[in-house]
Amino acid sequence: MQNCGVRSDVCVYPILMKSVGKVAVELHAHVLKMGYGCDVYVRNTMMGVYVKYGPIEVARKLFDEMSEKTVVDWNSMISGYWSWGCGVEACELFDLMPERNVISWTAMVTGFSKMRDLKSARRVFDEMPEKSIVSWNAMISGYDKNGFAEEAIRLFTEMVKSGFQPNEITWVKVISSCSSRGDPCLAGALVKMMDEKRAHLNYFVKTALIDMHAKCGSLETARKIFDELGVHKNSVAWNTMISGYTRVGDLISAKELFERMPEKDVVSWNSMIAGYAQNGQSARAIELFQEMATTKESKPDEITMVSVISACGHLGALELGNWVVNFITQNQIKLSISGYNSLIFMYSKCGCMKDARKVFQEMATRDVVSYNTLITGFAAHGHGSEALELMLKMKDEGIEPDRVTYIGVLTACSHGGLLEEGCEVFDSIEDPEVDHYACMVDLLGRVGKLDKAKELIERMPMSPHAGVYGSLLNASRIHKRTDLGELAANKLFELEPQNSGNYVLLSNMYASRGRWEDVERVRKAMRQGGVKKTTGWSWVEYGGKMHKFIVGDRSHERSSDIYQLLTELRKKMRAAGYIADKSCVLRDVEEEEKEEMVGTHSEKLAIAFALLVSEAGSVIRVVKNLRVCWDCHMAIKMISALEGKEIIVRDNNRFHSFSKGQCSCNDYW
DNA sequence: TTAGGGTTAG
Numbered sequence A: 001m002q003n004c005g006v007r008s009d010v011c012v013y014p015i016l017m018k019s020v021g022k023v024a025v026e027l028h029a030h031v032l033k034m035g036y037g038c039d040v041y042v043r044n045t046m047m048g049v050y051v052k053y054g055p056i057e058v059a060r061k062l063f064d065e066m067s068e069k070t071v072v073d074w075n076s077m078i079s080g081y082w083s084w085g086c087g088v089e090a091c092e093l094f095d096l097m098p099e100r101n102v103i104s105w106t107a108m109v110t111g112f113s114k115m116r117d118l119k120s121a122r123r124v125f126d127e128m129p130e131k132s133i134v135s136w137n138a139m140i141s142g143y144d145k146n147g148f149a150e151e152a153i154r155l156f157t158e159m160v161k162s163g164f165q166p167n168e169i170t171w172v173k174v175i176s177s178c179s180s181r182g183d184p185c186l187a188g189a190l191v192k193m194m195d196e197k198r199a200h201l202n203y204f205v206k207t208a209l210i211d212m213h214a215k216c217g218s219l220e221t222a223r224k225i226f227d228e229l230g231v232h233k234n235s236v237a238w239n240t241m242i243s244g245y246t247r248v249g250d251l252i253s254a255k256e257l258f259e260r261m262p263e264k265d266v267v268s269w270n271s272m273i274a275g276y277a278q279n280g281q282s283a284r285a286i287e288l289f290q291e292m293a294t295t296k297e298s299k300p301d302e303i304t305m306v307s308v309i310s311a312c313g314h315l316g317a318l319e320l321g322n323w324v325v326n327f328i329t330q331n332q333i334k335l336s337i338s339g340y341n342s343l344i345f346m347y348s349k350c351g352c353m354k355d356a357r358k359v360f361q362e363m364a365t366r367d368v369v370s371y372n373t374l375i376t377g378f379a380a381h382g383h384g385s386e387a388l389e390l391m392l393k394m395k396d397e398g399i400e401p402d403r404v405t406y407i408g409v410l411t412a413c414s415h416g417g418l419l420e421e422g423c424e425v426f427d428s429i430e431d432p433e434v435d436h437y438a439c440m441v442d443l444l445g446r447v448g449k450l451d452k453a454k455e456l457i458e459r460m461p462m463s464p465h466a467g468v469y470g471s472l473l474n475a476s477r478i479h480k481r482t483d484l485g486e487l488a489a490n491k492l493f494e495l496e497p498q499n500s501g502n503y504v505l506l507s508n509m510y511a512s513r514g515r516w517e518d519v520e521r522v523r524k525a526m527r528q529g530g531v532k533k534t535t536g537w538s539w540v541e542y543g544g545k546m547h548k549f550i551v552g553d554r555s556h557e558r559s560s561d562i563y564q565l566l567t568e569l570r571k572k573m574r575a576a577g578y579i580a581d582k583s584c585v586l587r588d589v590e591e592e593e594k595e596e597m598v599g600t601h602s603e604k605l606a607i608a609f610a611l612l613v614s615e616a617g618s619v620i621r622v623v624k625n626l627r628v629c630w631d632c633h634m635a636i637k638m639i640s641a642l643e644g645k646e647i648i649v650r651d652n653n654r655f656h657s658f659s660k661g662q663c664s665c666n667d668y669w
Numbered sequence B: 001t002t003a004g005g006g007t008t009a010g
Helices: A006-034 A040-053 A056-065 A071-083 A087-096 A102-114 A118-127 A133-145 A149-161 A168-181 A184-196 A203-215 A219-228 A235-247 A251-260 A266-278 A282-295 A302-315 A318-330 A337-349 A353-362 A368-380 A384-396 A403-416 A419-428 A434-446 A450-459 A466-478 A482-495 A500-512 A516-528 A559-575 A584-593 A602-613 A630-643
Strands: A538-542 A545-549 A619-623 A646-650 A655-659 A662-665
Touching (some): A040 A071, A056 A071, A071 A087, A071 A102, A087 A102, A102 A118, A149 A168, A184 A203, A203 A219, A219 A235, A235 A251, A235 A266, A266 A282, A282 A302, A282 A545, A337 A353, A337 A368, A353 A368, A368 A384, A403 A419, A434 A450, A434 A466, A450 A482, A466 A500, A482 A500, A538 A602, A545 A602, A630 A655
Parallel strands (some): A619 A646
Antiparallel strands (some): A538 A545, A538 A619, A646 A655
């Protein structure tokens, strides 16, 4: 630099400053040392660098040192304050401005929108002496970003009426608002209007259109626009199309595009992983995450981890979950509220309420979801009073309970047998919804007040859904009220004729009373209606891996050992005289599987595997999809009695601990 | 050569 002339030296500083960004401080020191600190051009640029990279206070110092400030300087400083979240300082400067232009006003609109203060943004917008297309776009964008799609569309209509011609950016924002509404009629009207106004479709507009069509139910149109983009598609277009497919559960098409993508970014991975996680394919979600971590094409971020943590939760895979937590720490992935919320969910689902509560307590700020997740966790484990306490705490902290909170608390009361408290909560709900009624029917039913439950159903202001009658049916089973069970089941056969669970429950109720003709009648109805007993995979976590089993499955590497163990158990059971038991369970097994006492239900395969791999006397962790149906329950009881081992089984939300043939469970059985 | 608005994942 020593060889350069003075003039060219000064010219080079602004360019250098912008390119170095974070080391601007050293450069600034150098500039001052060289005596160029007074140059207007250099100083303005330097201020711009501090506005962008901070500290914002230094930018302000430079601003204050300016002898003649132009409106540009004021605007720079104001938008700088906004981008650092300093709304108060931005407002102060705006009030002090000797003259404002449309850019100053627009910066204020954008600033308030960024701080989610739409009221102030709109106030400034309405007060503007003149508006530009950018001002309109800023306000529309503010509404859209903060989830006020209706307002955005309304303002857009107003804008068109007042004679402004929308530009590409306007279209992008209006299309985006339309997407979040998911309304095909609105989407159609917008497309028509764009056509009439001869809207210019640039890349952003086309991508936004793909998203809108995908979200408004027209994947074909979305795909057509996507294909027409040709070979030079950027990752945003690919990602939009991929999530369009995952949203409707078409994971095959999504994966196909994902594989074909030339360059995947973090959003591509996140879309695909979330796609699996949200469509019940938790194991695939985790597998893909592991692939992502191995290939290192993109670095996983918080959004990735939220999907993965929640997938672990759904699987009840605690060992894996802890590994993921470790991964987050090692890779220094910063978690926000939603990240912590997903951890609460995972620990709750894995039955570790202590850890769930610990995460909750360590959070600096919590939202309604944090509370709801922990409350729902307590509910699932029958911790009624903890759930109630938490609801009071959230009110104290100024967070209003919502419908999910009430469902959680009522369920907690129900599982914890807190009748009085539950009734009190229910009475406090301003406008109880059908789900809240279902919870109350469950609560009344479980404590044995079945007639009261039936009365409540009759008094409901809306028509009861399957959940309401499902609760009644379950309570009727527990308290052996065949009359009400029949009533509930018959309603359920109308409401959800294909749900095999209802038939099975009623059939089991008859069976427990020895009413075999009725059992046969229900089974016949099931056969005639073409209702198939639903089967699913059962999962066991062992050695940090998930093992899955399904009826009749022989794909597991230890399959022959598993079947051998089952055969041995069968023999032991016969020898122990269980064959003579005339309970419905054995009858069920005998009829359906003829030979095998312990059949090849997915649950039984999973339990046999767990028995196989566990040390004698250890606790076996059986997770996910072990619907502890009646016959499975009996089978585990027998196995635990025969083998003298303790078995802990997780039903969807409950834990059952079997030891020496006895089941201790926090729920009614 | 400094000031305001744009698409995807939770």
